[in-house]
Amino acid sequence: LGGLNDADGFILKSRSPSCGIKDAKEFPDADNEIASGKGAGLFAAKVLEKFPHLPAEDEGRLLNFRVRENFLTRVYALARFREVRKAGTMRGLVRFQAENKLLLMTHNQNEMRALGRIVANARSRPPESVIDEYGERLAKTLAPLPRRASNVNVLMHAMGYFRNELTGKEKAYFLSLLDDFKRERIPLSAVITVMGSWIVKYGEEYLEAQTYFRPYPPELMELGDSGKGRDI
Structure with missing residues (x-):
């Protein structure tokens, strides 16, 4: 995971000791065969720690249409934003905000406006700084399932x-x-x-x-x- 910088999301295996997101069995020690609870698997825990704002789902939950739709929407929105980050221009960021306005509105109208203010108030700030601030807020804005x-x-x-x-x-x-x-x-x-x-x-x-x-x-x-x- 240390060299993984271009990830836009993760699909992990449910109930897996390594990849379960919330349903991996937890044991108090290596000699105890009785699970004490459930939590993130070893690999999944590292993914969630390193990429806390990226979408991560297991294949079981993705059978639910609304969950899958939101997951794919977030993944592709973040992938489009990754291209904005690579270009590093305010022009690209302005276009991204404009083209994703309605999408952002479905997640949180107040956050959509806050993202707009980040773009509008850029002034003489370096584009990289503005894009970084925008990207951090974007990931959080897209996280909740739209009502x-x-x-x-x-x-x-x-x-x-x-x-x-x-x-x-x-x-x-x-x-x-x-x-x-x-x-x-x-x-x-x-x-x-x-x-x-x-x-x-x-x-x-x-x-x-x-x-x-x-x-x-x-x-x-x-x-x-x-x-x-x-x-x-």
């Missing part, structure tokens, strides 16, 4: 860009989809698909650039997932 209400608020905000184009029936239909999503009847992807069709149809460039609508490669999305898997 459904936050996604609804972001999608309502996005719908406002089409207030002059949509018919009353289209607006009512979209609001019904949001209600179904809020009540856990349909996945977020079903709502985003409709929004995506409007973005393409009406050529809304600002929304088209938002990573929120495609946070990771679509090939990684399994639409047949019903949300089963290890509890969140």
